[in-house]
Amino acid sequence: NLSKFRQRGPFEWELPASGRMRVPGVIFASQALVEAMDDKVGEQIANVASLPGIVEAAYAMPDAHWGYGFPIGGVAAFDAGEGGVVSAGGVGFDISCGVRSLHTGLKLADVEALKPRLADVLYRRIPAGLGSTGALRLSAREMDAMLLGGARWAVEAGFGDEADLARIEESGRMAGADPAAVSEQAKKRQRDEMGTLGSGNHYLEVQVVDELFDIRAARAYGLSEGDVLATIHCGSRGMGHQIGTDYLRAMVIAAARAGIALPDRELACAPLDSELGRRYLGAMRAAINCALANRQILTRLTRQAFAELFPGIRLPLLYDVSHNTCKEEWHVLGGQRRRLFVHRKGATRAFAAGHAELPAEYRQVGQPVLIGGSMGTASWVLAGAAGTGEHAFASACHGAGRAMSRHEALRRWQGRSVVDELAARGILIRSPSLRGVAEEAPLAYKDVGAVVEAAERAGLAVRVARLRPLVCIKG
Template sequence: MDLKQLQQRGEFEWLLPATGRMRVPGVIFASRELVAAMDEKVREQIANVAGLPGIVSAAYAMPDAHWGYGFPIGGVAAFDADDGGVVSAGGVGFDISCGVRTLHTGLKLADVERDKRRLADALFARIPAGVGSTGTIHLGAAEMNAMLKGGARWAVAAGYGSDADLAHIEEHGCVAGADPAAVSDQAKKRQRDEMGTLGSGNHYLEVQVVSEIFDAAAAAAYGLAAGDVVVSIHCGSRGLGHQIGTDYLREMVVAAPAAGISLPDRELACAPLKSSLGKRYLGAMRAGINCALANRQILTHLARGAFAAVFPGVKLPLLYDVSHNTCKEESHRVDGNKRRLFVHRKGATRAFGPGHVELPPEYAKVGQPVLIGGSMGTASWILAGSAGTEERAFGSACHGAGRAMSRHEAMRRWQGRALVDELAARGILIRSPSLRGVAEEAPLAYKDVGAVVDSSDRAGLAGKVARLTPLVCIKG
């Protein structure tokens, strides 16, 4: 990206001044090196988002930002329904409520190393993964609607976990306002056999060890210590979320002119928040969030079964679950006044700071756990929402490493079998149904997640708590 078009406001904050159709400025949180490495398309997309009706404060980009559909991935924007604001399906993305949940195991590195191969095989046998993967759960029409309304609460009631899990899930496991009737029959059909599956792409279930602690107080609040083994699950709403995005983007593009909306890019298709279309999309999108929360809950149940088969008595309590492809209705202070806003986070994680009313009591003093997935074979991170992050970026932070090259280019450069062998030599066991998928997710196809996390930390979005090093990765 051409830095001459930006104004540096701090070591890790860059301003894109409002020009042309932009209603507000753009703001990028990243180091000079990360900004310079960003595609020029990211700047263009930030400017386009900044021109949408009813946008508040600024169009933000996180340190892992890269080109996406409509919004840049790593994009954050908030809209006021009472000020002509819109909801954009392109601002949520196709993998609605893709997110990360992290589980404690109570095990130490030495415990797992003795049986690591057996654990990898047990997890791979129980966790359906890959393109078109299906599970053992088949949802009829009534159960599908109940799942879309109930989210992880539905899953717990069906026997896939306990009420204790719900206390550590964003929105306590269920987003209000979901409308299964706003979800197409095709979307429901695609999801009918996909509950409890990882899917493909960058989704994974990973066994990790806490390799370094950076914030002792936050780590203690989260129950983490060096040498602890944890499990992280990264996935979303599978085919249902993709179909919801497809359905509503098509409808929003057609309806935009009649709503008086001139789109700078068809991929930014949107609808007024107060319109019938906007309300239907919100109902469908919230159903997609609940689908993802239920999916991760079922995967948690399957992971617990695999661990119990290798380490009898291990329980895997939930540390936290948070999404990074959503639009949430939240209260934020803008220019000294509290306003109810619809915050789009696409490839950006909610990161509420200390004292926020929505945090579990045990995390209130240190801030929300912010779960950051690394690329395959590299570190993941646990951060804590920083004080002041709500004023800086509506309580948002990065979500991962961010791609540095296309999947096609990654496949041209690397072979899956060679990557599996190379990682095994480093003590990281990969289990995947697709060597092609492994090649697409080569570690060097992504940005340096450490640099991304450093920028989030030093920009005041979320502070570093712990680094997690992979041991076993079940890869879609």
């Protein structure tokens, strides 16, 4: 696996450009993580590196693993002025899947005895699982307003406070969304899925801050040891998936018509400067708003659940990050400021300290980067790399990353015993799908501690706090 790579630094591995590659591929990881990474990651970054208009390098984060076309944990940026492209597979099917953490203001001792009741109340209130539906039905007009307004729409509809918006990327509303570029089928699929968690690795977790690693950033984020957080991981549900499917198909057909030979059909893409490229961007941004609105509605349900047991409680946002997006951003490249379209697929934006888009209270320490681990290990809060500057267009990992396929996990574990073993360790799982729990068994994921250490040592982000799970509502 390593033989084709040239080591650039202790946590940086370069696949030099060869053949059709226009730029090198770069993996940020420890040697052990690169060695354990499936070979597909190298092949996939080489393919991505051959796409038109790509700049600097095709990157993979330390949690990277095989994905559809682009690896999960992949970052690639394109310049519209140099024939750059946008790729539906480079964003992923769960558009704007992301993580949102809420402060509960509670300490471990406040929830320890109430854990079973808290698990039950959350499970009753949070629609989870395949095909689950929410209490909301959107009319065609409301659907378009939601797709344009994102979390801002949800707050105006009564699902949160104005103060929430400042703690969400893009202030809760992605500009440039085009509801008209979203198919009727995508809208139909989403009509009754607002405020639902979905299935698979989506979760609502109650976590305790176990250990602090950067006291100054922890203070800025309002985190102390023993604090209890509620964290939501989910995305744009049927809407994002349908948009991904619709546009992938359109991009394959358009590429064939234009005579563009793709290194992999899954890399189907459209020039940024084309009707199809613009329509995809408009639809993808609408799906970002859908995900932001969805997490906002789930926030309301979470607040209601906590208030059942802790009357009068408030759950202010720590932050909300998306990890499947393509965003138009300015970055300095070879001393020049350039407008780029940055694809992050299973990768988190990680603005360094000082970035103007950060809320004032976080600006000194960098952007909160919220990382899932697994339901049985740790999750992490990182901060965008301070001082060291930004790498990979200000990106970091998004999770531990899978160490094996769902299929392999199913072969190894049984859902019931995973739930029982975790309960014996004080971690309460509630899920409609035991099969899903087996697929998501903690050991099906890489060692999240090793991943975030690599992220820090590669200069992508700084470790702030390690979280331990108490209750996990699993989709």
